[in-house]
Amino acid sequence: MPVSAWEIPAAWLLNLALLTARMTALTVFSPLPGAAAAPPQTRVALALLLAALLAPSARFGLGPAELAAPAAVWLVGRAALAELVLGAGLGLALRLLLEAFSLAAQTLGFQAGYSYVNMVDPTTQVDASILNVALALLANLLFFAFDLHLHLIRILAESLTAHPLGTFATQPGDANAFIVLGAMMFDSAVRLALPVVALLLLVDLTLGLLNQAQPRMQLLTLAFPMKIVAGVAALYPVLPQSPRVFYQLAERSFELLTALLGR
Incomplete structure (x- = not known):
């Protein structure tokens, strides 16, 4: 069946929609600061902005010939699902990167007693310990301070070259990559x-x-403030090392993502 002229812009719009689907899944699953409290229109606008920036480097996997095929509906549905899976995978990898500080904060807060003081986490919009919120915000600040958002955009651009829109397919080793992360x-x-x-x-x-030495001492009333003071004293030499630990984790994570998307 001949391809008419109106199908060419339709194919372009379809591939742009697939690119937007990949960016939308990324913004939904990634732990962006304040994203949980932002209206859905903001996330859609961010996804459209990323799609517009990356559209010149995108390779279209569906052309007019594929849209004219009898199985066009199945091809479009499969392509949309593939883009959503790829975007969600990138967002989940980013979440695992930033959750390292939250996991450390939850462990410290439980041991030192900081979990008694809760506040709303601006990232997840749920109640969390004050130390958890502080370290989560620190991780987000380090993410932008090390220009990792630019590395993420570069990886997205490279993924558009390695996997044209609508052609991504999961492999058995993809789950192992997330286990390593x-x-x-x-x-x-x-x-x-x-x-x-x-x-x-x-x-x-x-x-x-x-x-054991002084059974009559009220150690229960002394233990709580002593552990809080000890936790603050121990955090003083540990926190300056957090940027180095975060950068090493981010470097290995992005290397793994680059190898995964470049296969």
Whole structure:
């Protein structure tokens, strides 16, 4: 069947819609600061902006010939699902990168007693400990301070070259990549939290020995403020190391994403 002239702009608009679907899934699943409180129109506008910026480097996988085929509806549905999966995967990888600090903060807050003071996390819009909110905001600031948002846009542009719109297909090894990302997240969280947790364990042992030596002492009333002070003292030398830990995690994460999307 001959391809008419009106199908050419229709194919272009369809591929632009597929690109917007990839960007929309990315913005929905990525933990952008304040994104949970933002109206849906803001996320759609951000997705359209990213799609407009990356459209010149996009390779269209569906042309007029594919749209004229009898199975055009199935091809379009499969292409849209593939773009949503790819965008969601990139957003999930970004979330795993930033959740390392949140995991470390949850561990420290539970051990040091900071979990008693809660506030609304601007990223997730849920109640979280004050230390969790502080470290989550620190991770977001480091993300922009290291220009990782520019690296993310570069990876998105490279993914459009490696995987033209509508042609992405999952592979058996893709799940292993996210398992590795999760392992790196836990490793970074442990590296941040372990020194403070070790000091708090020594405080608990000291309080236990004091309780054995002086059973009449009201150690329960002393333990809470002592652990809070010890946690603050331990965070003082640990926090300056957090940018280095975050950058190492981000570097390995982006290398893994580049290898995954460049296959």
